[in-house]
Amino acid sequence: MRIAVFVSGGGxxxxxxxxxxxxxxxxxxxxxxxxxxxxxxxxxRAKEHNIPAVYLSSKEFSSRDDFLNAMFxxxxxxxxxxxxxxxxxxxxxxxxxxxxxxxxxxIHPALLPAFxxxxxxxxxxxxxxxxxxxxxxxxTVHLVDDQYDHGAxxxxxxxxxxxxxxxxxxAERVLAIEHxxxxxxxxxxxxxxxxxxxxxxMILS
Ligand code: GAR
Numbered sequence: 001m002r003i004a005v006f007v008s009g010g011g012x013x014x015x016x017x018x019x020x021x022x023x024x025x026x027x028x029x030x031x032x033x034x035x036x037x038x039x040x041x042x043x044x045r046a047k048e049h050n051i052p053a054v055y056l057s058s059k060e061f062s063s064r065d066d067f068l069n070a071m072f073x074x075x076x077x078x079x080x081x082x083x084x085x086x087x088x089x090x091x092x093x094x095x096x097x098x099x100x101x102x103x104x105x106x107i108h109p110a111l112l113p114a115f116x117x118x119x120x121x122x123x124x125x126x127x128x129x130x131x132x133x134x135x136x137x138x139x140t141v142h143l144v145d146d147q148y149d150h151g152a153x154x155x156x157x158x159x160x161x162x163x164x165x166x167x168x169x170x171a172e173r174v175l176a177i178e179h180x181x182x183x184x185x186x187x188x189x190x191x192x193x194x195x196x197x198x199x200x201x202m203i204l205s
Contacts, residue, residue: 001027001028001029001081001082001189001190002028002029002031002032002078002079002080002081002082003017003028003029003030003031003032003080003082003083003084003186004031004032004033004075004078004080004082004083004084005017005030005032005033005034005042005083005084005085005086006033006034006035006036006083006085006086006088006092007033007034007035007036007040007043007086007088008035008036008037008040008042008087008088008089008090009037009040009041009042009089010040010042010087011033011040011041011042011045011046011086011087012175012178012179013086013087013107013178013182014033014042014045014046014087015045015179016179016180016183017030017084017182017183017186018030018045018046018051019183020183020187022049025187026183026186026187026190027187027190028082028186028187028189030049030051031052031078031080032051032052032053032054032075032078032080033045033046033051033052033053033054034053034054034055034056034071034074035053035055035056036056036088036089036090037055037057038055042086042087043055054074056070056074057090058090064093067093068093068095068096071093071096072095072096072099081100081103082100082103082104082186082189082190083096083100083103083105083144084104084105084107084182084186085104085105085107085144086107087107087121089121091148092144094146097144097146102143102196103189104143105142105143105154105185105186105189106141106142106143106144106149106151107139107140107141107178107181107182108125108139108140108141108142108149109125109126109137109139109171109174109175109178110125110129110137110138110139110140110174111137111138111139111140111156111158112142112149112150112153112156113149113150114134115128115129115137116140116148116149116150117147117148117149117150118148120148122171123167123171126167126168126170126171126174127167129161129170130165130166130170134161135160136158136159136160136161137159137170137174138157138158138159138174138177139156139159139174139181140155140156141153141154141156141181141182141185142154143196143201152196152199152200152201153201154188154194154201155181155184155185155203157180157181159173159174159177188203
């Protein structure tokens with residue numbers, strides 16, 4: 001499986017996937033890193049590990065079609081057959097979602113469908129969880145459809161919220177779980193253990 005990791009920021013999840021790949025216990029190849037931001041630190045991480053890295057933003061194109069074609073071209077040029085969103089803050093164009101049906105995942109730092117959707121990212125998620133008074137939050141990996149943070153759930157892991165948590169302390173513990181969960185889930189896909197039927201996802205043991 002040749003994965004493209006889509007990023008917009010620091011790329012600690014990308015790093016966790018790179019580390020898994022370099023540990024030799026990962027069957028997929030990270031064949032491309034695509035960033036929606038030119039200065040995302042994730043691009044540096046990719047370069048340090050000799051992974052092809054591109055900045056691709058609709059802002060650089062005069063039409064949506066040109067942007068879409070450029071995205072298709074780069075995915076094809078690197079023979080990508082799976083896309084992992086890891087802190088990618090843009091919507092994936094529906095044509096790409098269609099072409100990669102059930103082959104695009106996203107990771108989100110909460111237990112979806114709670115605390116997700118447009119504008120729910122980074123510290124905002126953890127602040128909202130604490131303000132609501134939740135006793136547990138967590139991590140979700142889901143298939144991507146045409147809405148933000150939406151699509152069949154592949155895996156979730158809980159993280160308890162303590163009375164003393166700040167958004168920052170909670171974010172740190174949730175992120176640590178993300179780093180464990182995402183490579184594991186991607187490995188399930190690489191080993192063809194994920195069976196999708198409508199909104200239900202089964203993992204073969
Ligand atoms: C991660 O916490 C990820 O779950 C979140 O962005 C962060 C990216 O961190 N994604 C979302 O909020 C999606 N709605 P990273 O760049 O260090 O991997």
